[in-house]
Amino acid sequence: MKRASMRALLRLIGIMLVAQVHVTRAQVVNGTILGTVRDPTGAIMAAAAFPFFLWSHLSAAEGSARLALAGQVTSMEEGPMEGVLVSVRQDGSPTTITVVTDGQGRYGFPSARVATGHYAIRIRAVGFDLDGPKAVDVAADKTATADLTLRKAKNIVSQLTDAEWLASIPGTESQKKQLLGCTNCHTLERTLTSTHDADDFMGVLERMASYANMSFPLHPQTRVSAPDLVRRFGAGTDDLARYLASINLSSSRDLPFALKTLPRPTGPSTRVIITEYDLPRKTIEPHDVIVDADGIVWFSNFGEQFLGRLDPKTATFTEYPVPLSRPGFPTGMLDLETDLEGNLWLSMMYQNGIARFEKKTETFKIWSVPPEFTNSETQQSMVGPQHWEVDGKVWLNDAGTPSAIYRMDMASGKFERWTPYKDLPPGPHSVYGIYSDSKNNLFFLDFGGENVGKIDAKTGKLTLFPTPTPRSRPRRGRMDGQDRLWFGEFYGGKIGMFDTRTEKFQEWSVPTPHTAPYDVVLDKNGEVFSCRGRRTFAACSSTTRRRR
Numbered sequence: 001m002k003r004a005s006m007r008a009l010l011r012l013i014g015i016m017l018v019a020q021v022h023v024t025r026a027q028v029v030n031g032t033i034l035g036t037v038r039d040p041t042g043a044i045m046a047a048a049a050f051p052f053f054l055w056s057h058l059s060a061a062e063g064s065a066r067l068a069l070a071g072q073v074t075s076m077e078e079g080p081m082e083g084v085l086v087s088v089r090q091d092g093s094p095t096t097i098t099v100v101t102d103g104q105g106r107y108g109f110p111s112a113r114v115a116t117g118h119y120a121i122r123i124r125a126v127g128f129d130l131d132g133p134k135a136v137d138v139a140a141d142k143t144a145t146a147d148l149t150l151r152k153a154k155n156i157v158s159q160l161t162d163a164e165w166l167a168s169i170p171g172t173e174s175q176k177k178q179l180l181g182c183t184n185c186h187t188l189e190r191t192l193t194s195t196h197d198a199d200d201f202m203g204v205l206e207r208m209a210s211y212a213n214m215s216f217p218l219h220p221q222t223r224v225s226a227p228d229l230v231r232r233f234g235a236g237t238d239d240l241a242r243y244l245a246s247i248n249l250s251s252s253r254d255l256p257f258a259l260k261t262l263p264r265p266t267g268p269s270t271r272v273i274i275t276e277y278d279l280p281r282k283t284i285e286p287h288d289v290i291v292d293a294d295g296i297v298w299f300s301n302f303g304e305q306f307l308g309r310l311d312p313k314t315a316t317f318t319e320y321p322v323p324l325s326r327p328g329f330p331t332g333m334l335d336l337e338t339d340l341e342g343n344l345w346l347s348m349m350y351q352n353g354i355a356r357f358e359k360k361t362e363t364f365k366i367w368s369v370p371p372e373f374t375n376s377e378t379q380q381s382m383v384g385p386q387h388w389e390v391d392g393k394v395w396l397n398d399a400g401t402p403s404a405i406y407r408m409d410m411a412s413g414k415f416e417r418w419t420p421y422k423d424l425p426p427g428p429h430s431v432y433g434i435y436s437d438s439k440n441n442l443f444f445l446d447f448g449g450e451n452v453g454k455i456d457a458k459t460g461k462l463t464l465f466p467t468p469t470p471r472s473r474p475r476r477g478r479m480d481g482q483d484r485l486w487f488g489e490f491y492g493g494k495i496g497m498f499d500t501r502t503e504k505f506q507e508w509s510v511p512t513p514h515t516a517p518y519d520v521v522l523d524k525n526g527e528v529f530s531c532r533g534r535r536t537f538a539a540c541s542s543t544t545r546r547r548r
Contacts (some may be wrong), residue, residue, distance in 0.1 A: 095278070405417070
């Protein structure tokens with residue numbers, strides 16, 4: 001896989017898995033990852049050393065290599081079971097290796113991935129628990145065997161993904177879509193297993209509105225600006241509170257609905273090897289993840305002022321402190337991008353501005369938005385340095401109030417400002433994902449509404465292009481080599497593509513309801529990958545328009 005595609009895929013999946021406890025590396029065997037892939041631990045907001053995925057096709061030699069550990073997974077209910085995630089972890093190791101069972105319920109760990117030693121075993125298959133064995137010894141030059149037996153789980157509440165919760169709960173599609181915002185920060189299990197009544201929920205919503213985006217239980221951070229319930233949760237907060245109280249445990253000991261589950265992975269979705277790397281501190285929040293030309297992994301820390309570095313060959317972890325530019329405001333960064341020189345760029349969120357990290361000197365340079373453009377809600381969530389060499393200018397956004405776009409001249413440090421929605425009728429709009437084309441024209445996504453916007457680099461003219469699907473809420477994506485912008489339609493449940501040269505749209509519906517695509521990238525084979533924060537993948541061919 002080309003480095004550019006790999007960088008984009010890593011960024012995609014680093015964002016996707018924002019409620020787990022490991023860093024993850026995955027490789028596809030003879031195909032792409034499709035269907036549903038879930039974290040083997042099933043952890044829910046237990047910690048915040050979040051994961052990323054890196055995948056590529058295994059070589060023929062590796063695919064036929066000797067197995068260090070193999071076996072079959074069966075249950076009384078199903079017999080041989082396909083799509084079961086089998087994970088092993090060597091005593092004292094910071095890494096966990098996972099494979100997925102095939103159509104005959106068989107699994108195998110190549111010897112290149114699993115060394116000699118004693119390993120703990122765990123599985124993930126919604127509706128089942130591991131009966132045994134739960135450990136195995138792997139010897140040199142011999143394939144160890146562990147045939148695993150699963151038993152029916154007594155309680156599957158902790159095993160469900162948010163897509164499964166949304167499929168299970170009663171309510172209108174509008175009510176369910178409103179809950180997608182909840183899953184930006186925590187799982188729906190936390191909400192639906194609570195005992196809050198409507199009045200309690202109003203207090204909870206008011207308190208949540210005071211927290212910054214990057215807050216979580218181990219590292220709460222409050223906003224400097226006053227809480228705004230409408231901005232955080234939309235209009236009708238009272239109705240939302242009543243709805244939540246009607247589907248939780250406030251009035252009964254049992255959930256007032258049946259639990260539904262999604263099918264396990266099948267076919268190409270099972271041909272994958274996943275390696276998870278533990279990070280040293282539970283308050284680390286990797287958000288965007290990329291890999292450089294040397295195979296080194298870099299990630300933005302969403303809750304702390306650090307740029308993270310991981311060498312996947314040695315599992316060596318390094319942090320680079322990012323200077324504070326706005327003391328007293330929440331810390332952490334979101335977008336991580338590279339330029340053609342290989343430098344790393346970070347969006348500083350509430351710390352105001354952007355940062356460039358020169359890898360050769362391991363030094364940062366910070367540019368802050370001028371005081372005349374800032375307020376207590378100023379929030380740089382995105383940066384667009386991809387083609388700054390065209391005219392010496394870098395793009396950045398402001399996801400605060402009002403939503404804005406800036407262009408900074410690298411030589412002078414001068415900022416230009418656009419407020420793209422000032423002339424539109426009242427309604428939710430925001431500037432989120434921003435991407436420059438080969439001429440350094442800017443294209444941005446209206447996460448609050450339904451537009452793809454353009455700012456002409458030469459004239460400064462701003463144009464909005466509404467997506468074919470109303471209220472689609474386009475969120476993040478990637479510009480490909482043909483100046484086509486691929487993006488996720490968070491509310492539309494679709495993958496969108498805007499050809500910036502012809503100004504035409506195409507859309508593909510994702511196969512799993514309530515997936516809420518967050519981000520989209522296109523790999524070198526023309527396969528489009530999309531994801532959402534609760535471990536659901538989708539892919540389609542950009543040439544055949546096939547959905548899988």
